[in-house]
Amino acid sequence: MRRFIALLAPLLITASIAQANILNDTVKPMIVGGKEVDPDVTDVSYIVHFSGGCGGSIIGDKWILTAAHCSSIFRTPLTGGGSDIYAPSRVKLKVKRGHIHPDYKDRASSSDYALVELETPIDFAATGLSKIEIADANFEKDGFIDPGTMLTVYGWGAMNESGFPNPDRIRYVDVPVVSREVANSRQAYNGKIDATMIPAGYAEGGLDSCQGDSGGPLVLKDGPHGYPVQVGIVSWGHGCARKNKYGVYSNIAVGVEWIQKVMRENP
Numbered sequence: 001m002r003r004f005i006a007l008l009a010p011l012l013i014t015a016s017i018a019q020a021n022i023l024n025d026t027v028k029p030m031i032v033g034g035k036e037v038d039p040d041v042t043d044v045s046y047i048v049h050f051s052g053g054c055g056g057s058i059i060g061d062k063w064i065l066t067a068a069h070c071s072s073i074f075r076t077p078l079t080g081g082g083s084d085i086y087a088p089s090r091v092k093l094k095v096k097r098g099h100i101h102p103d104y105k106d107r108a109s110s111s112d113y114a115l116v117e118l119e120t121p122i123d124f125a126a127t128g129l130s131k132i133e134i135a136d137a138n139f140e141k142d143g144f145i146d147p148g149t150m151l152t153v154y155g156w157g158a159m160n161e162s163g164f165p166n167p168d169r170i171r172y173v174d175v176p177v178v179s180r181e182v183a184n185s186r187q188a189y190n191g192k193i194d195a196t197m198i199p200a201g202y203a204e205g206g207l208d209s210c211q212g213d214s215g216g217p218l219v220l221k222d223g224p225h226g227y228p229v230q231v232g233i234v235s236w237g238h239g240c241a242r243k244n245k246y247g248v249y250s251n252i253a254v255g256v257e258w259i260q261k262v263m264r265e266n267p
């Protein structure tokens, strides 16, 4: 703990009392515990931001994949392109409508999948935006997201549970997949994790996604074909980066059938 306090000393100068308490209650602070993405090294051109406070990913020329629980902010300005959400060069995307998974009920529930349909298709060449491949229905069965597999989550969300400060530039953190058995244990989520969810994170806490990262992508950097594949969507968690309270992500391998159906039916 002392080591973390030392590392954080410069941050604590501007931190609130509330934040100091969070540091004591949880493990280490700051996505939480992650790093700023270097856009020269990591492609973030498929990641979009709803200014109401959610992320999303481009999976087709007029399709954004995000979380159903973000639906109240689908009408807030949506932009893509680069790591800095305040950069004037950002590409504005116009939303036509949202499609919510029929099994989704409310926050922290299962099937937290949504698609946002754009008014006009993205011109990838002209905008520099790109799309990401998503997991297929066999992804889990084929062992690509077995417990222990390292995945990367990206977002402009809070760097600690108290929600301050929020970054301008996109951040990432690497988190291992956790078995549903472990995540369903009493000290973790006590049976709330179902097949539509992927739990990922550390029993000791410290590294996690957080408020504002919702809807953003959880990615297997080195997919089966050698390029990144999105396997999850930031969905929920009890606090952020708390001990045994893993981050919970919507499981794309389970939602993909619905995703493809919506895209097919709305060409």
Ligand code: ARG
Residues within 6 Å of the ligand: 053, 157, 208, 209, 210, 211, 212, 213, 214, 215, 234, 235, 236, 237, 238, 239, 240, 241, 246, 247, 248
């Ligand atoms: N529901 C949150 C949001 O709307 C994301 C929570 C993720 N929490 C976590 N501990 N990984 O931004």
